[in-house]
Amino acid sequence: MKKVRATLDRVLSKAGIASRTTTRAWIVQGRVKVNGRIIRNPDHWVESAKDVVHLDGLRVREEKKIYIVLNKPTGVVTSFGDNKDRPTVYDYLKQLERWVFPVGRLDMDTSGLLILTNDTEFGEALLQPESKVPKTYYVKVSGVLTLEEYFQLAGGLDIGRGERSGPCIVHEVRSTDKYTWFELTITEGKNRQVRRMCDAIGHPVLKLVRIRVGRLQLDDLPIGKFRILSNKEAQTARSL
Incomplete structure (x- = not known):
């Protein structure tokens, strides 16, 4: 019987955990064990028929792809x-x-829809800038937005650090004399982009919830709970 051998970083990436670059870093950090022993060499040879690999205490296998949505x-x-x-x-x-692994990030103060998967190709496709997958947020800001400020958000504006936001879709939900609630849909993924956009027009974000990615929605999923998506549902996240 022919032995199937591969380097440790290759075994992890083939299992759909992350790219080889990322898995090499994890191995060096001591997060991976082979047969109960920590291995820090990404080029360590592994035989699939006899060696058992664990990452952060979880056994690594090349398994069926899984897609999860968490209401963070x-x-x-x-x-x-x-x-x-x-x-x-x-x-x-x-x-x-x-x-x-999480597909992209939500900062600590942002809640809502977070996709996690073991399908690296799916995750990378969602994160590619050219994919322009729309992401919709429910936003509460301080103050009342003027029509001009809505146009500024929608048309794109300077958000600091030499960056500018692209065009987006803005839809007001409601407002009082102190606060405004609106939905904002962007197709970019700049760091803390929505918060920086709102800061740029002088209306700091008080609450930020991601409610939709592509056509995938949170619906009635409770906060702190997750559910496993069907393959068909997962693909709606890539729908424009």
Whole structure:
């Protein structure tokens, strides 16, 4: 019987966990064990017939692709671990036995729809800038927006750090004499983009919830809960 051998970084990437560049970094960090022993060499040879690989305590297999949507709470970071001991999205996935990674990030103070998967091709396709996948947010800001400020948001504006936001769709939901609520749909993924857009027009964000990616919506999924998507549902996240 022919032995199937591959380097450790290749085994992890083929399992759909992350790119080889990312998995090499994880191995060097000591997050990977082979047969119960920490291996820090990404080029370590593994034989699939006899060697058992674990990442962060979870066994690694080339498994069926899985797609998850989590309604991320505020105050939670989008990473596996945190050096400040803050809660992470993985605290809400403890009953899930398969490894998944987040497709993009939501900052700690932003809640809402977060996709996690073990399908690296799917994740990379969603994150490619040229894919222009629309992401819709429910936004509450301080103050009342003028018509001119809505036009500024919709048309694109300077958001600092030498960056400019592109055109987007803005739809007012309601307003009072102190606050405004609106939906904002962007097709970019600049760091903290929505907050920076609102800061640029002088209306700081008080609440930010991502409610839709492509045509995939949160619907009535409770905060802090997740559900497994069908393959067909997952593909709606890539729909324009």
